[in-house]
Every structure is written in C-alpha cells, then in structure tokens.
Amino acid sequence: MNRVDVREAITQAHHEEWARVVAALTRRFGDLDIAEEAAAEAFAAAVERWPADGVPPNPGAWLTTTANRKAIDRIRRENKRDDKQKEAQLVYDDDPPEPPDAIDDERLRLIFTCCHPALAMEARVALTLRMVGGLTVPEIARAFLVQEATMGRRITRAKAKIKAARIPYRVPSAEDLPARVSGVLAVLFLVFNEGYLATGPDTDPVRHDLTAEAIRLTRLIRALMPDDGEVAGLLALMLLTEARRTARVSAGGELVALDEQDRGAWDAALVAEGHRLVRERLAAGVAPGRYQILAAINAVHTSVRDVHDTDWSQVVALYDQLVRLDPSPIIALNRAVAVAELDGPEVALAAVDRLEDKLAGYHAYHATRADLLRRLGRSQESRAAYDKAIELAGNTAETAYLTRRRDQLG
Amino acid sequence: MQYLVSVIDDKTGSATPTEMAAIDVFNDRLQAEGHWVFAGGLASPSAATVIDNRGGEALFTDGPFLETKEYIAGFWIIEAPDLDMAHKLAAEGSKACNRKVEVRPFL
Numbered sequence: 001m002n003r004v005d006v007r008e009a010i011t012q013a014h015h016e017e018w019a020r021v022v023a024a025l026t027r028r029f030g031d032l033d034i035a036e037e038a039a040a041e042a043f044a045a046a047v048e049r050w051p052a053d054g055v056p057p058n059p060g061a062w063l064t065t066t067a068n069r070k071a072i073d074r075i076r077r078e079n080k081r082d083d084k085q086k087e088a089q090l091v092y093d094d095d096p097p098e099p100p101d102a103i104d105d106e107r108l109r110l111i112f113t114c115c116h117p118a119l120a121m122e123a124r125v126a127l128t129l130r131m132v133g134g135l136t137v138p139e140i141a142r143a144f145l146v147q148e149a150t151m152g153r154r155i156t157r158a159k160a161k162i163k164a165a166r167i168p169y170r171v172p173s174a175e176d177l178p179a180r181v182s183g184v185l186a187v188l189f190l191v192f193n194e195g196y197l198a199t200g201p202d203t204d205p206v207r208h209d210l211t212a213e214a215i216r217l218t219r220l221i222r223a224l225m226p227d228d229g230e231v232a233g234l235l236a237l238m239l240l241t242e243a244r245r246t247a248r249v250s251a252g253g254e255l256v257a258l259d260e261q262d263r264g265a266w267d268a269a270l271v272a273e274g275h276r277l278v279r280e281r282l283a284a285g286v287a288p289g290r291y292q293i294l295a296a297i298n299a300v301h302t303s304v305r306d307v308h309d310t311d312w313s314q315v316v317a318l319y320d321q322l323v324r325l326d327p328s329p330i331i332a333l334n335r336a337v338a339v340a341e342l343d344g345p346e347v348a349l350a351a352v353d354r355l356e357d358k359l360a361g362y363h364a365y366h367a368t369r370a371d372l373l374r375r376l377g378r379s380q381e382s383r384a385a386y387d388k389a390i391e392l393a394g395n396t397a398e399t400a401y402l403t404r405r406r407d408q409l410g
Numbered sequence: 411m412q413y414l415v416s417v418i419d420d421k422t423g424s425a426t427p428t429e430m431a432a433i434d435v436f437n438d439r440l441q442a443e444g445h446w447v448f449a450g451g452l453a454s455p456s457a458a459t460v461i462d463n464r465g466g467e468a469l470f471t472d473g474p475f476l477e478t479k480e481y482i483a484g485f486w487i488i489e490a491p492d493l494d495m496a497h498k499l500a501a502e503g504s505k506a507c508n509r510k511v512e513v514r515p516f517l
Contacts, residue, residue, distance in 0.1 A: 118493055165515045166411050168492040176494075 006051045013059040014043060015216065018134030020060060021067050023106035026169060032113075032159045034071050036131060042067035107132070108224050109169050114158075115184040116167045123158040124187050130155055132220075133213050143194065143210055181225070185234050185291065188218050192238050196245075197395050211242055229281055233292030236277035240298035243270035248397075255401035259307040271302045293322045312341040329358040333365055345375040363392035367402055379409045411515065412447060412489055413496040415503055418510040419483035424451065429508050436506035440488060445499055451484035483509065487516075 018039060025035035042063045056062035114127040122144075129135045129143070141151035161167070172180040195210025218235045225231050247265040250256050278299040281292050288296070297318045304310055319335035333355055340348035349372040352365070359365035370385035386406035393399045425433065440446040455474035462469045474481065486503060490496040496513050504511045 116493075118497065164517070165513075166492045166496075168494055172494070 003051060006055060009055040009059065010043070010046055010050060013046065013063060014134055017060040017063050018043070019107045019110060019132045019220065021063050022131055022134075023110040024064055025067055025071055026110060026113075027106055028068070029071055029075070030169075032131065032162060034074060035067075036159075038067040038071035038074065039063075039134075041070040045070075105224050107220065108171050111184055111221065112171055112180055113162060113167055113169050115180075115187050116162070117180070117183055118165060118167055119158050119161065121187070121190070123154055123161075124183075125190055126151060126154050127158045128187050128217070129191065129213065133217055135213065139209075143207065181228060182230065182289075184221065185218075185230060188214050188221070189234060189291075191217075192241075196241060197398075208245070211238070211245065214238060215242060229284060229286055230289040230291050232277050232281055233289060233295045236274045236281075236295035237291055237298060239270045239277070240274035240295060240302050243267040243274065243302065253397055253400060254404065255395070255397040257401070258301060263305055263307075266302065275299055275303065288321075290322060290325050293318055293325070297322075310341070312338055316342050329355045330362070330364075333359060333362075333368060337368060340372060340375070345372045348372055349376065361392065363389045363394075363398070365389075366392065367398075370402075370405070374405070374409060382406075383409050411491060411496075412487055413493075413500075414514045414516065415486040415488055415496075415500045416482045416512045416514070417451075417484040417486075417503075417507055418480050418512060420480045424483075425507060429506070432506040432508075436503055439502075440486070440499070445488045445490060445495075447487040447489050449484070449486040452482060455481045 021039045021042060022032075022035045025038055026032055029035060045066050046059070046063060050056075111128065111132055114131050115124045119127065126140055126144075129140045130137065135143075137152050137155060138148050140155075141148040144151070146154075171177075192211055192214035195207040195212075195214060215235070215238050218231070218238055222228075222231050222235050243266050244258075244261060246267070247261040247263070248256055256262075274295065278292075278295050281288060281295075297315055300311055300314050300318070315338040316335065319331065319338055322331050323335060333352060336348045336351040336355075339351060349369065352369055352372060355365060366385045366389035370382050370389055373379075373382035373385055383406055386402055386409075390399055390402045390406065393402060437446065437449060440449075455477075458474040460471040460473070460475045462471070484507070488496060488499055490499060493513070493515070496515075500511050500513045
C-alpha cells in the first residue's frame with residue numbers, strides 16, 4: 001500500500017471512527033478529557049504506525065484498542081485520581097432507553113451531551129466539532145475566526161462545566177427528546193450557515209470545510225435517528241443548498257443570485273438525494289417542522305431547469321406554513337421575496353416595509369428592498385437601500401454582488 | 411449530587427400569598443420525592459453586613475458585597491442525580507416562586 005492510500009485510509013478512519021472512539025472511551029472512563037486525549041493519541045499512533053505496519057484489517061477496532069490503552073496509561077501515570085475526582089465522573093445512565101426499541105448509540109449520548117442546553121451556543125458548537133467531528137482546536141478556531149487560545153479555553157470550560165454540573169451522558173428521555181434534538185440540529189445548522197455565508201473581510205465567501213462537516217454530522221444523526229422528520233428535513237435542506245454551492249459564487253468571487261445561477265452547474269446527485277428525503281417526509285404524512293418546510297421550499301426551487309418555471313404559488317404556500325410555525329421577521333422577509341414573483345414587487349415592498357422596525361440592522365432587509373425598488377423604477381431609493389445593504393453585509397461575495405447591482409442602476 | 415438553586419429578584423417585597431402557597435406545594439413535592447435538602451428566604455440585601463477578618467481585626471461594612479440591581483432573595487438546596495433533573499426541578503421552582511432562578515452545582 002502506498003503512502004497516499006495509507007493517508008486516505010487514515011482520513012477515512014478519522015471520519016468514520018473518531019466519534020465512535022471518543023464515545024466508547026467516554027462511556028468506559030466517564031471523562032471527556034481522557035476520551036478526547038486518548039482518541040487523539042490513538043490517531044497519532046495510526047499516522048506513525050500504519051505507513052510501516054500497514055492499515056489494520058479493522059481500523060476502528062485497532063483505534064479503540066489503542067485509545068483504551070492510552071487512556072489506561074494516562075490514568076496509571078497520573079494515579080492520583082482521588083475519590084473526589086472519581087465521584088466527578090460523568091453520570092452514565094445504564095437504564096435501557098424508553099421505549100425499548102428507542103435509539104441507543106454511544107455517539108448519540110456524546111452528541112446530546114455536547115449540545116446540552118446548559119452550555120452556551122458557541123460552546124456547544126465548539127465542543128461538537130471537537131468531540132464528535134474530530135476537528136482540532138486550531139481548525140475550529142480558524143473556522144470561527146477566534147484565537148486558538150480562546151477556542152481552547154472555550155472547549156476546556158465547556159468540558160469542565162459538564163463535569164462540575166453533572167451534565168449527564170445519555171440520550172434524553174422520550175418526553176424531552178424533540179426539544180433536545182432541535183437543540184442539536186440548531187448547532188449543526190449554525191455550523192452549516194457559517195460555512196455557507198462565511199463572514200469576515202478576508203474570508204472565503206463559502207467555507208466548504210464547514211458545510212461539509214455539518215452535512216457529515218447531520219448524516220450521522222440521520223443514520224442514528226432515521227425516523228426523525230426534522231433530522232431528515234435539515235439534511236435535505238443542507239444537501240439542496242450545498243448542491244448549488246459552486247453555482248452560487250462566480251469565478252470573480254461574486255454572489256450569483258438564484259435566478260441568475262447556471263442550473264447545469266448544480267450537483268445533480270445532491271439535488272436528487274435532497275429531493276428523495278423531501279418526498280420521504282411528504283409520504284410520512286406527519287405535520288412538518290421548520291427544517292422540513294425549508295427543505296421543501298428548496299426542493300421547489302431545485303426541481304425546475306429554468307427559473308421562469310418556478311412554482312411560486314407553491315413557494316408562497318410553504319412560506320405561509322412556515323410563518324405559522326415561526327413568525328420571525330426573517331421568515332416574513334423571505335416570504336416577501338416569493339410574493340414579489342407571484343403578486344408583483346409593489347405588494348412585496350409593502351410587506352417588506354412593515355418589517356423595518358425589526359430588521360433595520362439586517363443587510364438582507366436592505367438588499368431585498370433595493371431589488372424591489374429597482375424593479376419598481378425607484379432608482380434613487382434603490383441606490384440608498386443598496387448602500388445600506390453593502391454597509392451591513394459581512395460576506396465578501398455578497399458585498400461584490402450588491403455593489404455591482406447598485407452600480408448598474410440607471 | 412447537590413445543587414444550589416438561587417432565587418433572583420429585582421424588587422423589594424417578599425412573595426405574595428399566592429406565590430407562598432405555590433412554593434409550599436413545591437417544597438412538599440421536593441420532600442416527598444427525596445430532593446429536599448434545605449431552603450430559605452432571605453431579607454433584603456440592605457440588611458447584609460460584609461465582614462473581613464483576614465487582617466486580624468474584623469472590619470464590618472454595612473450592605474451587601476456587591477451592589478446590584480438583581481440579588482438573591484432566597485434559595486433551595488436540592489439533591490438530584492444530574493443536571494437534567496436539577497434543571498427540571500429548578501424550572502418548577504421558578505414557576506412556583508414566580509422569579510428567575512440560578513442553578514449552581516456544589517463541588
């Protein structure tokens with residue numbers, strides 16, 4: 001086996017086995033620190049040994065065994081874990097989950113612990129990427145544009161709180177599950193969006209590493225909870241969004257709006273997979289949650305080859321459904337964009353203007369207004385709205401797009 | 411595992427009779443289900459004195475150690491197997507006393 005193959009095998013093992021190794025060690029030793037460190041050491045050992053010894057027939061088993069040994073070494077080495085520290089072990093709930101056929105996978109326990117509502121959102125994101133995703137602290141720090149030391153402290157603090165406050169290592173009870181799953185999905189959606197709409201003046205407009213990681217983790221959760229509609233919905237939403245990634249930014253680094261995208265450049269396989277998930281949820285006949293509705297909206301957009309064939313009444317109907325679930329001004333803004341296509345820019349502008357109080361600081365509010373005013377021939381007002389949008393936008397591709405649209409005004 | 415559940419208040423004046431009644435019901439439940447350790451209401455922060463005897467001679471300072479808009483008006487110490495249970499109980503406590511609460515684990 002050549003070097004490239006070994007490197008690929010290690011990368012693949014890291015993707016497939018990291019969370020499993022960390023989760024198994026957390027269960028055995030009741031300590032996230034030990035689990036994380038021993039898993040990292042086991043992968044370092046693989047990098048050192050596999051090129052010479054060859055890739056073991058069962059990489060996962062090799063990694064778990066090696067990590068276990070590293071953890072035991074460390075505990076022996078320290079050998080000063082007094083009773084108090086032993087008491088501080090993670091609370092492991094050995095009761096079988098209810099109902100008896102409910103999901104039980106060590107990795108799910110790990111995910112629910114990392115996404116516990118007692119942790120701040122940014123701590124949940126960091127901890128999930130580290131413990132479940134296997135990203136290194138420098139990688140996570142880079143992804144969120146913070147200093148490595150800051151990110152390291154954030155993760156350390158989160159782990160310390162899990163231990164000190166006794167955040168349990170378990171899948172929540174059936175009664176708490178929907179709320180907790182939606183907390184996990186919020187973490188993954190945030191990671192995805194940070195990749196999709198990366199902010200910062202010197203940042204790539206799309207951070208593929210982050211969108212890919214969010215999709216990978218959502219796929220994992222989907223495999224662990226195949227019957228959960230919102231998990232399927234979020235995965236579909238991510239896939240249908242990711243499918244348009246390359247078409248969404250021009251060679252010159254400018255955002256390409258949905259109506260101007262080269263639809264032939266969309267990733268057909270991702271679109272097909274996303275559509276399959278949306279159809280599966282429709283067939284389930286259960287009232288959809290917000291991710292499922294957002295996925296359905298994206299399915300409508302991605303099901304036609306020509307933007308003029310878009311079924312806007314269907315899009316508006318889905319937004320109406322979404323507004324009932326989530327009456328947030330941002331949803332209302334997106335609904336207005338679809339309304340413009342169905343009922344014309346004047347109707348849409350009236351709806352957008354009603355959102356001023358809540359969205360005056362949001363660049364998309366001004367960008368939407370600018371576009372509607374442009375279509376109504378109100379150039380001067382449109383220009384002012386573009387100026388405001390450019391001032392507020394944080395994504396480099398979006399700024400470039402808005403600037404061009406403004407400069408094209410007559 | 412024990413948790414301190416502090417009741418956060420920002421107005422003077424103790425609990426209303428309705429709140430007191432709800433707190434009693436909640437306390438009975440804590441005791442019946444084995445979560446009860448201790449609980450009490452506190453006088454307003456203006457009744458506090460800070461004492462510093464680190465220098466050999468005790469210094470007495472009138473008032474709380476921190477002047478804040480919000481302060482601790484009372485507390486429960488509860489026994490719970492983990493934070494999820496502590497959060498559940500604290501949420502019920504918050505409802506009963508009609509105030510925000512803070513959960514903090516004992517070491």
